[in-house]
Amino acid sequence: MRALDGIKVLDLTHALAGPFCTYQLQLLGxxxxxxxxxxxxxxxxDFARIPGWDASPSFISVNGGKKSVTVNLKSEAGREVVRKLxxxxxxxxxNLRPGAAREMGLxxxxxxxxxxxxxxxSISGFGQSGEMSRWPAYDHTIKAMSGMMWDGGDDVPTQARGFSVDCFSGYVAFAAILSALLRRERTGEGQLLDVAMLDASFVLMGVGMVRQLITGDDVSPIQPIAHDRPTVAPYRTRDGWIWLSGNFQNHWEALCKVIGAPELLSDPRFADVKSRNAHTAxxxxxxxxxxxxxxxxxxxKDLMAAGCPAAQVRTSRDALKIPTLAERGMLAPxxxxxxxDITLINAGFVTDADGPGLSGPxxxxxxxxxxxxxxxGYGAADTARLKAEGAV
Incomplete structure (x- = not known):
């Protein structure tokens, strides 16, 4: 028995944040x-659909295991179907426009x-009330508004790969729903949840934002120090890039040992973190x-084994070949x-029994x-009538 077996979810969402949330619920049963x-x-x-495929990768990625029901929400008969559900x-x-569900009696x-x-x-860009509530929102507009696109310099703002705000907003909604279901077990009461993408973006950037709140410095919350630490930076190798994350003294010592650089380890300019940062160039x-x-x-392999965090900078194609992903069940057929036949991404955690997984295609x-x-309870004649009316 998976954690949410027996739980029924009525999914009135579209695009990404909402479907991402309900996909996580499906993975738990x-x-x-x-x-x-x-x-x-x-x-x-149909968003960026690959020719010859019946649905786009964006849709496929967050809708596995769900049941699809077509209902015209502009039809009163269609809205009655939703009420019955x-x-x-x-x-x-x-994740309709704030207020739209209420206007439809839903x-x-x-x-x-x-x-x-x-x-x-309810999932929206800026919440269900207030001056900004009716503003439209997409992943990149929230990134721009929240400070994610600013890198602390004068370069043109850029959007990072992936839809991190959309997906994280969906995950915040997922967590909120789990908390509400637990509360319902204790109180017997339902609950209204209001999840905003802008709020979620600040949760995602909490460490950088708190730094700004404490210091008042006008720094990029997503990247407060832009590669200016010599042992926390990317370096080109003969076959690609390596990212070093040598934050502490033991990391530095391991790095010097692995790359055969005793002269760097003994150089007084690089004796500790402060001196290394003072001689960055x-x-x-x-x-x-x-x-x-x-x-x-x-x-x-060598740096990780020696205790110095470091990673080869991979493409998504290469990242999917990391063996532990398959070993941990992260790649779901x-x-x-x-x-x-396709492969989807699983829930992101492992359990000792009854773990997450897809219930269908x-x-x-x-x-x-x-x-x-x-x-x-709709009979064949009822269903035919609803189809004829354009309600379903």
């Missing part, structure tokens, strides 16, 4: 019923009327000269819409509509 627009589906189904749901997750107070134990989570030049003839892959658009409606 929840039944996730994903409501999508008839004929169109989630905005990400909410009657037996444990969790509702939505807000927390509306659905609480049919299910008082409902945990209702000289030490970086010396390390660059030493490291250029090494193999990054071998350096990684699945199927894409259309039946292609990534669903084709509307693949589960008829089965779910039947479970709600």
């Amino acid at each position: 929840a039944e996730v019923i994903k409501v999508e627009k008839p004929g169109v589906g989630d905005d990400f189904r 909410a009657e037996t749901a444990d969790v509702v997750v939505e 807000g927390f107070e509306d659905l609480k009327g049919v299910n008082r134990k409902l945990v209702y989570c 000289e030490l970086k030049a010396a390390l660059a000269d030493k490291l250029k003839d090494f193999s990054a892959a071998q350096l990684e 699945s199927q894409a819409p259309g039946g292609r 990534v669903p084709a658009l509307g693949a589960d509509t008829e089965a779910v409606l039947k479970g709600l």
